[in-house]
Structure formats: structure tokens, C-alpha cells
Amino acid sequence: MITKTVFCIIIYMLFVLNGLIAFSANIEPICKFHIVWSKKNVSGSIKINRGNITSLHVEKGETSGNSFYLTGEEEARLTVEVTGFNNAYGPSPTVISVKTPDHPFSFFLRDVNAGYPIYIPAYKVAVVVDKDNRSYAELEKDILSRNLQTKIQRIESEEETSFGSVAQTNRDMSVPIWLGIGRDMRLFEISEELEDMAQEGKIIRPKYASSNIKLADTNYDGYIYALGRGVGVKNNITRRLDEGILPIYHSKLVDDDIIYHTISFVSFAEIPLNASTNRGTNYIVSDKHSSGRTFKEEHLKELGEQMKNAFDFQDDMVLYSRTTIENTGTVPRYAWIKCPRPGNGWWCQKIHEYDENTGFSSFGGDSVFCISQLNGEALANEEISILLLPGEKAEFDFFLPHTPVSKKRAYVIVNQSFEKRLNAARSYWKEKLDQAASISVPEKRIQEMFQAGLLHLDLVTYGNGYKDVVSTNVGVYSPIGTESSPIIQFYLSVGWHELAKKALNYFLETQLSNGCIQNYGDYTVETGAALWSIGEYIRYTNDFNWLTLSREKIIKSCDYLIEWRNRNKRDKLIGRGYGMIEGQVADPEDSYRSFMLNGYAYLGLSRVAEALMKIDPKNAYRIQKEANDWKHDIRRTVKTLFGISPVVSLGDGSWVPTLPAWPEADGPRGLLQEKETFWTHGTFTATDVLLGPLYLVFCEVVEPASVEAKMLLDYNSELFFQGNAAFSQPYYSRHNWLQARYGMTKPFLNTYYNTIAAHADRETYTFWEHMYRVSQHKTHEEAWFLMETRWMLYMEEGSTLRLFKVIPRNWLNDGQVIELKNVKSYFGNLNVKVVSLIESGTIEALIEVDMDRKPEQITIRLPHPSNLYPKRVVGGTYDKKTETVTIDNISSRTKVKLEF
Numbered sequence: 001m002i003t004k005t006v007f008c009i010i011i012y013m014l015f016v017l018n019g020l021i022a023f024s025a026n027i028e029p030i031c032k033f034h035i036v037w038s039k040k041n042v043s044g045s046i047k048i049n050r051g052n053i054t055s056l057h058v059e060k061g062e063t064s065g066n067s068f069y070l071t072g073e074e075e076a077r078l079t080v081e082v083t084g085f086n087n088a089y090g091p092s093p094t095v096i097s098v099k100t101p102d103h104p105f106s107f108f109l110r111d112v113n114a115g116y117p118i119y120i121p122a123y124k125v126a127v128v129v130d131k132d133n134r135s136y137a138e139l140e141k142d143i144l145s146r147n148l149q150t151k152i153q154r155i156e157s158e159e160e161t162s163f164g165s166v167a168q169t170n171r172d173m174s175v176p177i178w179l180g181i182g183r184d185m186r187l188f189e190i191s192e193e194l195e196d197m198a199q200e201g202k203i204i205r206p207k208y209a210s211s212n213i214k215l216a217d218t219n220y221d222g223y224i225y226a227l228g229r230g231v232g233v234k235n236n237i238t239r240r241l242d243e244g245i246l247p248i249y250h251s252k253l254v255d256d257d258i259i260y261h262t263i264s265f266v267s268f269a270e271i272p273l274n275a276s277t278n279r280g281t282n283y284i285v286s287d288k289h290s291s292g293r294t295f296k297e298e299h300l301k302e303l304g305e306q307m308k309n310a311f312d313f314q315d316d317m318v319l320y321s322r323t324t325i326e327n328t329g330t331v332p333r334y335a336w337i338k339c340p341r342p343g344n345g346w347w348c349q350k351i352h353e354y355d356e357n358t359g360f361s362s363f364g365g366d367s368v369f370c371i372s373q374l375n376g377e378a379l380a381n382e383e384i385s386i387l388l389l390p391g392e393k394a395e396f397d398f399f400l401p402h403t404p405v406s407k408k409r410a411y412v413i414v415n416q417s418f419e420k421r422l423n424a425a426r427s428y429w430k431e432k433l434d435q436a437a438s439i440s441v442p443e444k445r446i447q448e449m450f451q452a453g454l455l456h457l458d459l460v461t462y463g464n465g466y467k468d469v470v471s472t473n474v475g476v477y478s479p480i481g482t483e484s485s486p487i488i489q490f491y492l493s494v495g496w497h498e499l500a501k502k503a504l505n506y507f508l509e510t511q512l513s514n515g516c517i518q519n520y521g522d523y524t525v526e527t528g529a530a531l532w533s534i535g536e537y538i539r540y541t542n543d544f545n546w547l548t549l550s551r552e553k554i555i556k557s558c559d560y561l562i563e564w565r566n567r568n569k570r571d572k573l574i575g576r577g578y579g580m581i582e583g584q585v586a587d588p589e590d591s592y593r594s595f596m597l598n599g600y601a602y603l604g605l606s607r608v609a610e611a612l613m614k615i616d617p618k619n620a621y622r623i624q625k626e627a628n629d630w631k632h633d634i635r636r637t638v639k640t641l642f643g644i645s646p647v648v649s650l651g652d653g654s655w656v657p658t659l660p661a662w663p664e665a666d667g668p669r670g671l672l673q674e675k676e677t678f679w680t681h682g683t684f685t686a687t688d689v690l691l692g693p694l695y696l697v698f699c700e701v702v703e704p705a706s707v708e709a710k711m712l713l714d715y716n717s718e719l720f721f722q723g724n725a726a727f728s729q730p731y732y733s734r735h736n737w738l739q740a741r742y743g744m745t746k747p748f749l750n751t752y753y754n755t756i757a758a759h760a761d762r763e764t765y766t767f768w769e770h771m772y773r774v775s776q777h778k779t780h781e782e783a784w785f786l787m788e789t790r791w792m793l794y795m796e797e798g799s800t801l802r803l804f805k806v807i808p809r810n811w812l813n814d815g816q817v818i819e820l821k822n823v824k825s826y827f828g829n830l831n832v833k834v835v836s837l838i839e840s841g842t843i844e845a846l847i848e849v850d851m852d853r854k855p856e857q858i859t860i861r862l863p864h865p866s867n868l869y870p871k872r873v874v875g876g877t878y879d880k881k882t883e884t885v886t887i888d889n890i891s892s893r894t895k896v897k898l899e900f
Contacts, residue, residue, distance in 0.1 A: 030054065032081045033112050035098060038124040038136040040072040044100035051085035051094045051109070075136050085109050091675040095646060095666070098125075104643030105657050106667075111646075118655045119143050120647060122707060143653040150651040152717050152747050155724060160809055161750040163445060166723065166757045172196075175761040175768055177239070177249050178207075178777045179266045179319065181273060181428070182458045183280030183470070185209040185289055186317040186402045188266060189222075189776070192251060195235040196773070201226040203344050204319065206402045208289035209281075209462065210476035213403065215342050216363040218351060223370070223400065226338035227262070227323060228255035239763040244448040246429045247455055248422070249764070257329030258388070262321060265425045269316035269401065269413045273424050275431070277314070279464055283471040283506055285310045286462035286478075290471075292520045293478035298512055306466075316409060317402040322418050324395055327388035337396050338383045339372035354382045360410055368410040372398045429455055436494040437823040439793065442816040443808070446789065449756070452765045453786045454494060457487050457779050463502060469509050470502040475769060475778035479506055481517055481526025482585075482600065485533045486783035492540040493790050495824050501546060504534055508553045515553075515560030524583030527557050528600035535607020539826045548615050555619055558608055561601050562626050568593070575640035577663035579633035585691055586732075588680050592662035595634070596691050599699030602630045606700065634701050637663045638693075638708065646671065650718045656711050659693040668692075670719065682772045683727040689720045690732035698734040704741050713738055717747075723754035729770050730755050731784035740791040740806050743861075743882060748806040752788055760785070793818075796826045799856040803832060803847070805884075809863045814838040828853035838865065838900070845875075845896040847887070858887040862898055870898040 045067040046053055056063040057079040061070040070076035085094035087110035094109040103123040111118060117139055118127035126139050134142070149157065159165075176191035189205040191197055205222035206213045212221035236255065242248035242263070253260040267273045284306050287293040295303055325335045339361065342352055352369070354361050359378030361370040372379040374386070374396050386394055399413045433451055441447050463470030474483040484503065491500040507517050507530040517527040534554060538547055547554070564581045573580070580593035581601060609624035638659065645667040647655040658668050667673050669687040680686050694716060696702040697709045716735055720726065724747055726733035736755075739748040759781060760767045767782040769775035795802045804818070811818060813836065820832040828850030836843050843862045849855070861884045864870075869880055875896035876885035885896050 029085075030081055030083055031085055031087075031109060031112075032079065032130040033109075034128050034130070034132065035078045035080065036126050036128065036134075036136045036139065037070070037076040038074075038140075040070070040074065040076055042068075042070040042076040042078075042100060044068060044098060044104070046078075046080055047097040047099060048082055048085075048109075049095050049097075050092060051082050053080065054083050055081045057081075079130075082109065091672060093673065095673075097644060099643065105647055106644055107647050107655075111649075116649065116653070117143070118647060118649075119653060120655050120657070122656065122711065146653055148652045150714070150718055151721070151724065152714075152744070153652060155747050155750050156744075158746070160746055161753045162808065162810070163443075163753050163757055166754050167762070170723070170754060171758040171771065172762060173758065173760075173768060173771075173773055174239070175764065175766040176776050177764050177766060178456075178459060179247055179249060179264060180459050181266055181278055181317075182432075182455075182461060183278055183463055184313075184317065185281040185286040185462050186266075186313070187459075188319045188400075188402070190249060190264060192237050192239065193231050194237055200224075200231055200345055201338070204340060204400060206319075206400075209286045209460070209473065209478075210291050211289040215369070216351060216367070216404075218342065220342045220344070220348060220351075222344055223340035223342055224338075224344050224348075225340040225398070227260045227325075227336070227396075228253050228258065229336055239761075241448075241452055241764055242426065244444075245433075245451040245455065246426060247452075247459055248425055248429070255335075257327055257333045258335045259326050259328055260323050260335070261326075262323040263422065264319060264321040265422060266317060266319055267421045267425050269318050269405070269409065269416070271315045273421075273428050275428075279314050281462050282306045282310070282464050282466050283462060283469045283509075286471055286473065287519075290473055290478035291476045292480075294519060294521055296512060296518075299510065316405055316413070318413055318416075319400040319402075320397075320416075320418060320421055321400070322395060322397045324393055325386075325388065326393045327390055330390050332387050332389050334385050334387055335394065336383070336385050337374070337379070339379055339398055340370045340400060341382065342369070356380050358407075358410075359414070360407065362407075363404060366406045367404040368401070368407055369404040370398055370400045371410055371414045372396070373414070432458060436496060438819075438821045439789075439823065440817065440819040440821075441793075442811050442813070442818065449760070449765045450786065450789060453782050454490070456766060456777065456782055457490065457786075460777065460779055461487075461499065461503070467505065467509060468502050469505045470499065471506050472503040472779075474780040475767075476775050478519060479503075480520040480523060480780075481507060481529035481533075482523070483780035485529050485536075486787045487779055488533050489536050490783050490786045490790070492537060493787075493824055495822060497537075497541050497543070497824075500537055501541075501543065504530070504537055505550075507533075508550055511553055511557060515556035515558075517557055521587075522584045522589070523586065524581075525585040525597045525600055527561055528597070528602070528604035531557055531561075531604030531608050532600060535604070535611050538611035539607075540824055544615050547611055551612070551616060554608055555612075555616075555623075558605055558623050558626075561605060562623075565601070565626070565630060573663075575637055577637055579630060580637065580663065586686075588678070588686065588691075590662075590687065592664050594662040594691060595638075595659075595693045595701075596661070596695040596699075598630070598634055599695040599701050602627055602634065602701055603699040605630065631701050634696070638696065638702065642708065642711075646673075648715050648719060650714060656714050658715050659712065661687045661692045668719075681728045681770060685720045685727050686729075689716060689726045690729055692716075694734045694738065698737055704738060709738065713742075721751075723758075724750040725755045725758070727771065729781070730759060731781045736784075736788055737791065740788070740795060741797070743805050745806045745809075745863075748792070749808055752792070756785060790823075793820060794823065794825060794830065794832070796855075801825065801827055801830075801849075801855040801858045803858065803860040804834070805859075805861050807861070807863070809865050809867075812836040812838070812843060812863060813865045826853075827855045832860075834860075834862065836865075841900045843870075843898045843900075845885075847894045847896070848892060849890060849894075851890075851892050854890045856888075856890075858890060858894070859884050860887070860896060861885075862896070864898075864900060868900050870900050872899040873897070874899075 097106040114129045180187040187207040201224045238252045240250045248265040251262040359372045360368045362368045460473040472484040472487045517530045577593040580598045582593045605627035612620035645658045767778045769778035816836045818834045831848040834845045863883045876887040
């Protein structure tokens with residue numbers, strides 16, 4: 001029991017406590033923090049959004065309102081008190097902006113933490129909690145003593161990445177194969193019943209470009225067939241391209257003792273397959289059958305005219321397929337076959353007939369869609385089992401026309417020699433490779449991907465010679481100014497200059513009367529990107545005759561961009577997008593003054609001005625001035641935004657400033673400062689990385705050597721990459737180029753191998769568009785991989801040609817050879833051969849250049865596989881830090897020798 005006195009005391013204390021609680025509820029919380037600079041005489045002001053600054057206090061110096069002037073012998077310190085803040089998780093957080101003349105920056109108030117101070121070494125400043133009285137030097141010493149590392153620093157401390165080192169842990173995504181002959185929009189897509197494909201058999205889909213063909217007035221858009229006993233517990237199918245590189249498809253199914261080996265390819269039904277017999281498809285007709293193409297009113301008349309004869313093909317296109325079935329066991333075993341039938345599953349209704357006397361599958365009457373044979377005779381039934389003795393083989397052939405044919409044409413097809421057609425197809429594709437530059441590297445996978453990739457690009461580049469125009473489709477999509485650019489530029493790199501020119505003609509041919517180039521959806525970025533590729537073409541070719549013929553249209557597109565920019569020269573936008581154009585750059589409907597859009601616009605004008613200087617100096621100077629002014633205005637906005645956008649934490653304990661994707665925002669979208677939802681294409685990072693401010697460096701607005709470029713790379717690498725590769729559609733991120741430019745070999749290779757291991761089919765080398773398996777045969781991604789390989793091997797930098805800047809070290813193991821034959825660069829034709837004879841103590845290189853266009857300087861990196869340095873170098877000056885030989889006295893043939 002408690003006494004009456006004690007009870008009264010308790011009641012009294014409760015009243016007092018209740019009063020204190022009520023009183024404290026009326027007192028606004030105060031947050032106090034310190035800003036410490038490692039320098040004296042700092043002046044500026046403090047700005048807060050979503051809160052109030054109640055006081056500024058300095059130990060040495062003076063304050064006035066929210067402004068301050070600090071003095072000190074070695075460092076300056078400012079104490080700030082704020083109220084009315086929002087430090088909760090979620091949108092609308094309180095942001096503190098420190099406005100100084102040289103290095104303004106901003107931070108989330110909620111990020112101020114006792115254990116992890118906001119330490120910005122690039123600016124020699126830190127933000128600490130109230131009770132932290134350490135100097136900047138003491139703070140820095142403590143953070144450095146933790147020996148923390150950023151993700152990039154960890155990569156630098158580890159062994160070089162290889163395909164094998166990441167393949168086991170990365171996604172392994174198979175991609176349906178596309179077969180065709182190039183230029184002609186008739187394609188066949190083949191997908192197998194693999195572990196990552198939700199299907200019960202092998203599916204063949206005839207296509208016009210990327211459009212599936214509906215069969216016989218049904219909803220079916222393909223055929224299904226089967227080999228072996230069915231889908232079981234084992235993933236027992238392997239696939240490969242012919243010779244590892246040609247668009248001729250090999251598939252191997254191991255069903256216990258029975259092995260089914262299938263070869264499939266595309267050719268004509270009757271006429272021989274060669275470059276002269278391939279008439280191709282008119283570009284606008286292929287556009288009609290490609291995803292995303294937006295026809296404006298100006299295009300419709302031409303489209304209507306060309307569609308009148310769109311399907312008047314010279315000959316039928318046929319998928320030729322032969323499966324060799326072998327019993328590898330020691331006793332007789334059965335094999336099973338199901339020939340192609342309409343639909344993609346067992347439930348599809350039978351809408352066809354099969355004639356066992358001819359092997360013809362048809363939609364009735366005179367409409368044959370497949371011819372099937374076993375050992376040269378008509379297949380006895382749509383489905384059949386055969387008993388094979390040990391070592392015995394059987395051949396199952398089928399010939400599937402792109403669209404059904406008459407019985408008369410079916411007999412023509414069945415009488416073709418499979419072997420002759422196969423050999424002709426091989427010759428057809430090899431001839432294309434023979435007309436291109438060759439690159440030989442020691443890594444077989446990369447060697448094959450290089451050659452296969454070029455043919456994959458060619459496969460979906462359509463055209464029939466009409467006005468010398470071809471459409472460089474980007475997989476399922478019609479040409480896009482941005483996404484077609486790496487395709488065109490890779491064609492230029494391997495010497496396919498005529499094809500690149502025809503691809504550029506596409507954008508001029510589809511140009512609108514006002515000069516706008518916009519073919520895909522609402523992508524407003526195409527004009528600048530197309531002009532950039534035009535400028536690149538002139539850098540490679542010096543084709544001033546074509547430039548003269550195309551001059552009027554090119555200038556019209558430049559003026560379109562300039563007029564658009566002029567409409568945005570509004571004083572209220574100074575520092576926040578003045579003179580910057582607005583519009584959508586990709587699928588997300590974000591019509592802002594994005595850095596990607598304006599970067600490409602600047603780059604396009606700058607390249608065109610450079611190209612025009614020889615044939616039209618008046619317009620060249622005019623356009624270059626506009627480009628320079630544009631660049632100035634973008635950089636002015638960048639400077640403002642670096643002071644507004646919040647700093648973020650890196651893995652080594654430091655913090656770094658950031659940029660938003662467009663000047664209308666106050667910070668990276670991924671930080672979710674605003675109350676919005678924008679998750680798209682399988683990621684929160686698309687806006688900031690795939691379409692973000694790194695394009696300013698790639699588009700030559702921000703210099704690679706600048707502190708701003710380094711900061712962009714730092715926070716992108718830390719926040720937005722996995723395996724140093726971007727999410728969703730990783731080849732949109734331009735950190736790969738910047739890493740190559742910096743000579744960051746280990747990070748570059750980490751990006752390179754992680755991306756291809758997860759993004760490309762490991763057997764057929766075909767690419768998806770996205771990491772979540774959408775949009776197959778995506779040549780935009782494949783072309784950037786090819787350009788990455790080019791940068792690895794050779795890269796221009798001003799008047800310098802840099803060779804092998806970021807190649808893998810193990811490419812120079814003993815006996816290895818790297819050779820570039822007739823590759824093209826800004827400096828003309830280039831041949832390089834490196835032979836590593838490590839056991840004999842040497843690495844030798846021979847470099848041949850075009851003396852009429854030679855660079856002022858050549859550097860070649862020749863890393864020893866065991867990290868050794870040469871005792872003697874012949875042919876140039878050696879830099880131990882970069883393992884690079886610099887050659888200043890350029891001759892037509894230069895020899896370099898490293899002796900160890």
C-alpha cells in the first residue's frame with residue numbers, strides 16, 4: 001500500500017510532467033551543425049528550403065542575416081542553427097545550400113550524421129554535427145584512417161575482370177535467333193524450348209522486319225515443331241552460329257543416346273543467293289513493318305506509292321533446315337520428330353492439312369507452308385518415331401517458305417540441293433566480311449562477337465538502292481537518330497563507308513520540311529544525333545562531294561535546332577536552362593531541357609560546323625558560333641546546378657556533388673526529392689544514368705579532364721551501377737567511354753565483361769534490348785559493344801591516336817597476337833600488329849598509318865601479363881605508370897619493341 005502523502009506527490013508530479021510536455025510541444029525543434037573549410041577567408045550565404053535559419057555563428061569573421069565572411073589562420077568554421085525542418089524519409093526533405101563563389105554545394109539536412117560526416121575533399125569542406133569540434137584536418141585524418149574504398153577503388157585493387165570471372169554469377173539470357181539475308185525485310189525468328197523460354201517446342205515466326213506475319217487469317221503468328229521426347233528436367237540444348245560468326249544457325253539437342261544436330265539458314269527458293277540477286281526492300285516499306293516508326297503527313301504519299309509494290313518480291317524466301325539424328329548408344333534407340341505446324345502450342349486448333357505422299361503441309365488447296373522429308377523422302381506423317389541402330393544416322397529436312405507458296409513452287413523448293421544452298425549462304429556472308437576491316441584478338445569469344453556482330457547489324461539494315469537510302473534498324477525498331485549512330489559509326493570503323501553514307505541519307509530523306517529529323521515516336525533528340533553522325537562520316541571519309549550535295553538539308557536541320565534554341569533564350573532561365581531546348585529523349589514522357597538532348601544538339605552543330613569549314617566557311621563559322629554559345633549556356637546551367645543538387649556519399653567516406661538530368665530539377669531523380677513516381681523499364685535509375693548528365697562529357701560540353709566530369713563518374717559509379725554496369729539498358733550509359741578515355745583499364749573491363757556476360761546470348765551473341773528480356777536482336781546494344789571494343793583497341797583523342805589503351809593484360813600472354821587490318825579512324829587507314837614473345841623477353845608492335853592524314857602523336861599501351869616493366873624500349877618514350885609508349889616522330893611504318 002502507498003500512503004496518502006506519497007499518492008499526492010505522485011499526482012502532483014504527473015501534473016507537472018504534463019505541463020512540461022504541453023510546454024515543450026510548443027517549442028520548435030532546433031538543429032545545429034558546423035561547416036568546416038580547410039582554408040581561410042571564405043565568404044557566401046546559407047539558403048534553406050523547407051525550414052528557417054535562426055542563426056549563423058562564426059569564431060572568426062562576421063555574419064549578416066544569412067550571409068557570412070569567415071577568417072582564420074588555417075581553416076574557417078561556421079555554425080548554423082535551423083528550425084522548421086523536415087528530416088523524415090520521403091519527398092520534400094530540407095536541403096541546405098552553401099553559396100560560395102568558387103565551390104557552392106547543397107546537402108540534405110537529414111544526411112548530417114555523427115558517424116559519417118559530409119566530407120567533400122574536392123572542395124576541402126565538411127559538414128559535422130553540433131558536438132563535433134574537430135578541425136577539417138582531424139576529420140580528414142579519421143576518415144582516411146578507416147581505409148574505406150569506393151566501388152571503383154575496389155575494382156582497381158582486384159584482378160582484371162574476364163568473361164570467365166563473371167559468367168557464373170551474372171544473368172545468362174538466351175535470345176531468339178533471327179535469320180535472313182540483309183537488305184530484304186523478310187526474316188525468320190527461331191526460338192527454342194530453353195530453360196528461360198516459356199514455350200513447349202521450337203517456334204518459327206516469319207516476319208516482315210519486326211512485324212510477325214499472321215497465318216491464314218488466324219491469330220497464329222508462327223509455327224511449332226519438335227525433336228526428341230519433349231521438355232524434361234535437363235536443359236539439353238546448345239546453340240551456335242556457323243563457324244561461330246555467320247548467320248547460319250546450329251542447334252544441338254542431346255536426348256540421352258540420341259543426338260539431334262540442326263542447321264538452319266535462309267536463302268532464295270530458286271535464284272542463286274549473292275549480292276547482285278538480293279534486290280532488298282525499300283526503306284520506307286521496311287519502316288512500315290518496324291516498331292516505333294511515326295509517319296508524318298509529309299511521308300504518307302511516298303509510303304502509299306511504295307506500298308503498292310511492297311510485296312512484289314523477285315523470288316520466294318525460304319528457311320532451309322536439316323537435322324542430322326544419330327544414335328550414339330550401344331543398343332537400338334527411338335528418335336521422335338514433329339514437323340512444323342501452325343500455332344505455338346498443343347492447344348492451337350488444327351487449321352492445316354498434311355500430305356504424306358509429298359510431305360507438303362498446307363492451309364488447303366494451293367497454299368503450301370512447309371515441305372518435310374526424312375532421308376530424302378516425304379515424311380510419312382506429321383509426327384513420327386524411328387528406330388536407329390547404334391551409330392546409325394537419319395536426316396530430317398524441312399523447307400519453310402516465308403509465306404505459303406503454290407504446289408508448283410513447292411516442288412521447285414524441294415528440288416533444291418541443301419548442301420549447295422548452305423555453301424552458297426556461307427560464301428554470301430563471308431564475302432561481306434571480306435569487304436570489311438578485320439580485327440584479330442586472342443580471346444575467341446570477342447573475336448567471334450566482333451565478326452558476328454557486324455553481320456547482325458547488316459542483317460537488319462534494309463534498302464533496295466532507292467535514292468541510295470538504307471535504314472539502319474535498331475533490332476525491332478526503325479532507325480533512330482541516337483540508336484542508329486553506333487551502327488553507322490561502326491560501319492565507318494570497318495570501312496563500310498558507302499553503306500554508312502546510305503544510312504545517313506535515310507535521315508536526310510525523312511527530314512521534315514522545317515529541318516526536323518524525328519522518325520521514332522516522340523524522340524526529339526534525333527536531329528542533333530543524326531547531325532553528329534554526319535560530322536563523324538566526314539571525319540572518317542573527307543567526302544566533301546556528298547557533303548556539298550547534302551549541304552542544304554544539313555544546314556536546314558542546324559537552323560531548326562538554332563531557332564528552337566532561340567525560343568528558349570529567356571532571362572528567367574539564366575542558370576536554369578537558358579537557351580536549352582526541351583523535349584522527350586526516350587520512352588519516358590519527360591519533356592524537359594535535358595542534358596542529353598542539349599548535349600547531342602550541341603555536338604551535332606559542332607561537328608557540322610567542322611565539316612562545312614572547307615566547302616562553306618560562312619555557314620561553318622555561323623553554326624560554330626551558335627554551338628559555342630550553346631555550350632556556354634549549358635555549362636552556366638551546370639555550374640548553378642552543381643551548387644543546388646545534393647551531395648551524396650561514396651564508399652571511401654567522402655561525399656561528392658551531383659547533377660540532375662535536366663535543369664528543371666533540383667537533384668538526381670533517383671533521390672526522390674519530389675513527390676512523384678517514375679520507376680520505368682525495370683529500374684529507378686533510368687533518368688539519371690541512361691539519359692543523364694554523363695552525356696555532357698560524351699557530347700563534349702564538359703571536358704573529360706575537368707573536376708566536374710570526375711565527379712559525375714564518381715557518383716554514377718557508386719550509386720547507379722551493379723558490376724560497374726548500368727541497369728535495364730546498360731549500353732545507354734556513357735561511363736564506359738569515359739573510363740576508356742581516362743585509361744581506367746580495370747573498371748572499363750569490369751563494365752565490358754559484366755555487361756556482355758549478362759546482356760548478350762552466350763551462344764549466338766545476339767543482344768536483348770533490356771535486362772528483363774524484351775526486344776530481341778537489338779543492334780543498338782550490339783553496336784555499342786562493338787564500339788566499346790573499338791575504343792579498347794584504338795581511340796582518337798584530339799590529334800593523338802591511342803592504341804590498346806584498355807586491353808586486357810592477358811591478351812599479351814606469350815605467343816599471343818593482336819592485329820588490326822585496314823581499320824578506319826579519323827586519321828585514315830590503320831594497320832597494327834602486336835606479337836608477344838614473353839618467353840623470349842619481348843613484345844613487338846608494327847604500326848602503319850596513312851601519311852596524308854597521320855596523327856601528330858601515337859601512344860600504344862603494351863602491358864606485360866605479369867606486370868613487369870621493360871628494361872629497354874625501342875621506337876618511342878615509355879611511361880611506366882601507364883605502360884605506354886609515346887611516338888612523336890610518325891612514319892608510315894613504325895616499329896616498337898619492349899625488352900624485358
